[in-house]
Amino acid sequence: MAYLTEREVQEFGFKAVGKGVKVSSNASIYNPELIELGDYSRIDDFCVISGNITFGMHVHIAPFCLVAGGDKGIIMGDFSGLAYGVQVFSQSDDYSGRTLTNPTVTAQFKRERKARVTVGKHVIIGASSVVFPGVNLAEGCSVGAMTLVNKSTKPWGIYSGNPARRIKERKRDLLELETQFLKEHENDSI
Numbered sequence: 001m002a003y004l005t006e007r008e009v010q011e012f013g014f015k016a017v018g019k020g021v022k023v024s025s026n027a028s029i030y031n032p033e034l035i036e037l038g039d040y041s042r043i044d045d046f047c048v049i050s051g052n053i054t055f056g057m058h059v060h061i062a063p064f065c066l067v068a069g070g071d072k073g074i075i076m077g078d079f080s081g082l083a084y085g086v087q088v089f090s091q092s093d094d095y096s097g098r099t100l101t102n103p104t105v106t107a108q109f110k111r112e113r114k115a116r117v118t119v120g121k122h123v124i125i126g127a128s129s130v131v132f133p134g135v136n137l138a139e140g141c142s143v144g145a146m147t148l149v150n151k152s153t154k155p156w157g158i159y160s161g162n163p164a165r166r167i168k169e170r171k172r173d174l175l176e177l178e179t180q181f182l183k184e185h186e187n188d189s190i
Protein backbone atom coordinates (compact mmCIF):
# COMPACT_ATOMS: atom_id res chain seq x y z
CA MET A 1 0.00 0.00 0.00
CA ALA A 2 1.28 3.51 -0.80
CA TYR A 3 1.23 5.72 2.27
CA LEU A 4 1.86 9.45 2.48
CA THR A 5 5.28 10.36 3.83
CA GLU A 6 5.55 11.49 7.44
CA ARG A 7 6.04 15.04 6.18
CA GLU A 8 2.95 14.85 3.90
CA VAL A 9 0.89 13.61 6.86
CA GLN A 10 2.18 16.49 9.01
CA GLU A 11 1.36 19.02 6.28
CA PHE A 12 -2.09 17.57 5.46
CA GLY A 13 -3.83 19.95 7.86
CA PHE A 14 -5.20 17.49 10.44
CA LYS A 15 -6.49 18.97 13.71
CA ALA A 16 -4.03 16.71 15.49
CA VAL A 17 -1.78 13.91 14.37
CA GLY A 18 0.28 11.54 16.53
CA LYS A 19 3.51 9.76 15.80
CA GLY A 20 3.77 6.86 13.37
CA VAL A 21 0.44 7.65 11.68
CA LYS A 22 -0.05 6.10 8.22
CA VAL A 23 -2.52 7.46 5.69
CA SER A 24 -2.85 5.89 2.25
CA SER A 25 -2.35 8.20 -0.69
CA ASN A 26 -5.45 6.51 -2.16
CA ALA A 27 -7.72 7.42 0.77
CA SER A 28 -10.16 10.34 0.45
CA ILE A 29 -9.97 12.57 3.51
CA TYR A 30 -12.40 15.49 3.85
CA ASN A 31 -12.34 18.20 6.57
CA PRO A 32 -8.88 17.26 7.91
CA GLU A 33 -9.12 20.28 10.22
CA LEU A 34 -11.79 18.33 12.17
CA ILE A 35 -9.87 15.04 12.28
CA GLU A 36 -7.57 13.85 15.10
CA LEU A 37 -5.39 10.79 14.50
CA GLY A 38 -3.75 9.09 17.48
CA ASP A 39 -0.29 7.50 17.54
CA TYR A 40 0.23 4.63 15.08
CA SER A 41 -3.28 4.84 13.64
CA ARG A 42 -3.59 3.76 10.01
CA ILE A 43 -6.01 4.54 7.18
CA ASP A 44 -5.79 2.23 4.15
CA ASP A 45 -6.65 2.49 0.44
CA PHE A 46 -10.01 3.67 -0.89
CA CYS A 47 -11.48 4.77 2.44
CA VAL A 48 -13.63 7.89 2.72
CA ILE A 49 -13.07 9.69 6.02
CA SER A 50 -14.97 12.92 6.64
CA GLY A 51 -16.23 15.32 9.29
CA ASN A 52 -15.62 15.36 12.99
CA ILE A 53 -13.48 12.34 13.84
CA THR A 54 -11.20 11.33 16.70
CA PHE A 55 -9.06 8.18 16.54
CA GLY A 56 -7.13 6.94 19.55
CA MET A 57 -3.84 5.09 19.20
CA HIS A 58 -3.38 1.96 17.04
CA VAL A 59 -6.71 2.49 15.28
CA HIS A 60 -6.93 0.68 11.93
CA ILE A 61 -9.28 1.46 9.06
CA ALA A 62 -9.05 -1.27 6.38
CA PRO A 63 -9.64 -0.65 2.65
CA PHE A 64 -13.04 0.51 1.34
CA CYS A 65 -14.40 1.80 4.68
CA LEU A 66 -16.61 4.86 5.12
CA VAL A 67 -16.27 6.86 8.34
CA ALA A 68 -18.74 9.74 8.06
CA GLY A 69 -18.28 11.90 11.14
CA GLY A 70 -20.54 14.84 10.13
CA ASP A 71 -21.16 17.46 12.85
CA LYS A 72 -21.76 15.09 15.75
CA GLY A 73 -18.66 13.03 15.27
CA ILE A 74 -17.25 9.54 15.46
CA ILE A 75 -14.81 8.58 18.21
CA MET A 76 -12.75 5.39 17.98
CA GLY A 77 -10.85 4.16 21.03
CA ASP A 78 -7.34 2.73 21.25
CA PHE A 79 -6.73 -0.57 19.41
CA SER A 80 -10.10 -0.45 17.68
CA GLY A 81 -10.52 -1.24 14.00
CA LEU A 82 -12.80 -1.58 11.01
CA ALA A 83 -12.35 -4.53 8.62
CA TYR A 84 -12.87 -4.23 4.87
CA GLY A 85 -15.90 -2.28 3.70
CA VAL A 86 -17.35 -1.21 7.06
CA GLN A 87 -19.58 1.88 7.01
CA VAL A 88 -20.05 4.05 10.10
CA PHE A 89 -22.62 6.85 9.90
CA SER A 90 -23.22 9.68 12.37
CA GLN A 91 -26.15 11.03 10.37
CA SER A 92 -28.96 9.63 8.25
CA ASP A 93 -31.93 10.92 6.27
CA ASP A 94 -35.52 10.45 7.46
CA TYR A 95 -36.71 7.33 5.60
CA SER A 96 -40.36 7.59 6.80
CA GLY A 97 -41.64 9.72 3.93
CA ARG A 98 -42.30 12.78 6.13
CA THR A 99 -39.48 14.77 4.48
CA LEU A 100 -37.44 14.93 1.33
CA THR A 101 -34.16 13.06 1.36
CA ASN A 102 -30.63 13.13 -0.07
CA PRO A 103 -27.85 15.68 -0.19
CA THR A 104 -29.09 17.53 -3.28
CA VAL A 105 -32.03 18.88 -1.21
CA THR A 106 -31.67 21.88 1.16
CA ALA A 107 -31.88 21.33 4.93
CA GLN A 108 -35.34 22.98 5.40
CA PHE A 109 -36.96 20.16 3.37
CA LYS A 110 -35.21 17.38 5.26
CA ARG A 111 -34.94 16.05 8.81
CA GLU A 112 -31.66 14.25 9.23
CA ARG A 113 -30.99 12.25 12.37
CA LYS A 114 -27.58 13.25 13.68
CA ALA A 115 -25.95 11.56 16.66
CA ARG A 116 -22.40 10.80 17.75
CA VAL A 117 -21.04 7.27 17.32
CA THR A 118 -18.48 5.85 19.74
CA VAL A 119 -16.41 2.75 19.04
CA GLY A 120 -14.81 1.66 22.30
CA LYS A 121 -11.31 0.52 23.06
CA HIS A 122 -10.42 -2.90 21.52
CA VAL A 123 -13.60 -3.03 19.43
CA ILE A 124 -13.21 -4.77 16.06
CA ILE A 125 -15.95 -4.60 13.45
CA GLY A 126 -16.13 -7.35 10.80
CA ALA A 127 -16.20 -6.87 7.05
CA SER A 128 -19.11 -5.03 5.39
CA SER A 129 -20.88 -4.17 8.65
CA VAL A 130 -22.96 -1.01 9.04
CA VAL A 131 -23.12 1.14 12.20
CA PHE A 132 -26.00 3.60 12.64
CA PRO A 133 -25.97 7.10 14.17
CA GLY A 134 -26.05 7.26 17.98
CA VAL A 135 -24.59 3.79 18.53
CA ASN A 136 -22.09 3.27 21.35
CA LEU A 137 -20.10 0.10 20.73
CA ALA A 138 -18.89 -0.50 24.26
CA GLU A 139 -15.30 -1.42 25.14
CA GLY A 140 -14.08 -4.85 24.12
CA CYS A 141 -16.89 -5.83 21.75
CA SER A 142 -16.36 -7.60 18.45
CA VAL A 143 -18.84 -7.50 15.60
CA GLY A 144 -19.21 -10.28 13.02
CA ALA A 145 -19.05 -9.77 9.27
CA MET A 146 -22.11 -8.20 7.58
CA THR A 147 -23.68 -7.09 10.85
CA LEU A 148 -26.15 -4.19 11.20
CA VAL A 149 -25.39 -2.42 14.48
CA ASN A 150 -28.46 -0.24 15.07
CA LYS A 151 -28.39 -0.20 18.90
CA SER A 152 -25.66 0.33 21.47
CA THR A 153 -23.91 -2.72 22.90
CA LYS A 154 -22.78 -3.81 26.37
CA PRO A 155 -19.02 -4.33 26.97
CA TRP A 156 -17.04 -7.45 25.98
CA GLY A 157 -19.64 -9.19 23.83
CA ILE A 158 -19.44 -10.79 20.40
CA TYR A 159 -22.30 -9.47 18.27
CA SER A 160 -23.50 -10.54 14.83
CA GLY A 161 -26.49 -10.59 12.52
CA ASN A 162 -29.09 -8.21 11.15
CA PRO A 163 -29.94 -6.62 13.51
CA ALA A 164 -26.94 -7.27 15.76
CA ARG A 165 -27.46 -9.71 18.65
CA ARG A 166 -25.05 -10.70 21.39
CA ILE A 167 -24.07 -14.27 20.51
CA LYS A 168 -21.15 -14.85 22.90
CA GLU A 169 -18.96 -13.30 25.56
CA ARG A 170 -15.60 -12.02 24.32
CA LYS A 171 -12.46 -13.11 26.16
CA ARG A 172 -10.36 -10.45 27.90
CA ASP A 173 -6.99 -12.17 27.33
CA LEU A 174 -6.07 -9.36 24.95
CA LEU A 175 -5.75 -6.94 27.88
CA GLU A 176 -2.68 -8.82 29.13
CA LEU A 177 -1.27 -8.79 25.58
CA GLU A 178 -1.91 -5.04 25.37
CA THR A 179 0.27 -4.50 28.44
CA GLN A 180 3.08 -6.64 26.96
CA PHE A 181 2.79 -4.96 23.55
CA LEU A 182 2.97 -1.45 24.97
CA LYS A 183 5.95 -2.41 27.13
CA GLU A 184 7.79 -3.83 24.09
CA HIS A 185 7.05 -0.78 21.96
CA GLU A 186 7.50 1.98 24.55
CA ASN A 187 10.88 2.97 23.10
CA ASP A 188 9.79 2.95 19.46
CA SER A 189 10.57 6.14 17.68
CA ILE A 190 9.50 7.06 14.19
Ligand SMILES: CC(=O)SCCNC(=O)CCNC(=O)[C@H](O)C(C)(C)COP(=O)(O)OP(=O)(O)OC[C@H]1O[C@@H](n2cnc3c(N)ncnc32)[C@H](O)[C@@H]1OP(=O)(O)O
Binds near residue numbers: 062126145162
Ligand atom coordinates in the same frame (compact mmCIF):
# COMPACT_ATOMS: atom_id res chain seq x y z
C1 LIG B 1 -8.86 -7.13 9.53
C2 LIG B 1 -9.62 -8.42 9.32
O1 LIG B 1 -9.91 -9.12 10.24
S1 LIG B 1 -10.04 -8.72 7.72
C3 LIG B 1 -11.19 -10.03 7.78
C4 LIG B 1 -12.48 -9.57 8.40
N1 LIG B 1 -12.99 -10.64 9.22
C5 LIG B 1 -14.27 -10.74 9.52
O2 LIG B 1 -15.08 -9.92 9.13
C6 LIG B 1 -14.61 -11.94 10.37
C7 LIG B 1 -15.59 -11.59 11.47
N2 LIG B 1 -15.93 -12.80 12.20
C8 LIG B 1 -17.14 -13.34 12.22
O3 LIG B 1 -18.09 -12.85 11.57
C9 LIG B 1 -17.30 -14.56 13.11
O4 LIG B 1 -18.20 -15.46 12.49
C10 LIG B 1 -17.76 -14.21 14.56
C11 LIG B 1 -16.61 -13.51 15.28
C12 LIG B 1 -19.00 -13.33 14.58
C13 LIG B 1 -18.16 -15.49 15.33
O5 LIG B 1 -17.14 -16.43 15.24
P1 LIG B 1 -17.16 -17.71 16.25
O6 LIG B 1 -17.03 -17.22 17.66
O7 LIG B 1 -16.15 -18.67 15.74
O8 LIG B 1 -18.65 -18.21 16.13
P2 LIG B 1 -19.28 -19.41 15.28
O9 LIG B 1 -18.67 -19.50 13.92
O10 LIG B 1 -19.27 -20.61 16.17
O11 LIG B 1 -20.78 -18.89 15.08
C14 LIG B 1 -21.74 -18.90 16.11
C15 LIG B 1 -23.10 -18.76 15.46
O12 LIG B 1 -23.22 -17.43 14.91
C16 LIG B 1 -23.43 -17.50 13.48
N3 LIG B 1 -22.61 -16.45 12.87
C17 LIG B 1 -21.27 -16.35 12.88
N4 LIG B 1 -20.86 -15.22 12.27
C18 LIG B 1 -21.98 -14.60 11.87
C19 LIG B 1 -22.19 -13.39 11.18
N5 LIG B 1 -21.16 -12.61 10.79
N6 LIG B 1 -23.48 -13.02 10.94
C20 LIG B 1 -24.51 -13.82 11.33
N7 LIG B 1 -24.36 -14.97 12.00
C21 LIG B 1 -23.11 -15.36 12.26
C22 LIG B 1 -22.95 -18.90 13.08
O13 LIG B 1 -23.57 -19.32 11.89
C23 LIG B 1 -23.34 -19.71 14.27
O14 LIG B 1 -24.73 -19.94 14.24
P3 LIG B 1 -25.32 -21.40 14.66
O15 LIG B 1 -24.96 -21.54 16.13
O16 LIG B 1 -26.79 -21.26 14.41
O17 LIG B 1 -24.62 -22.39 13.80
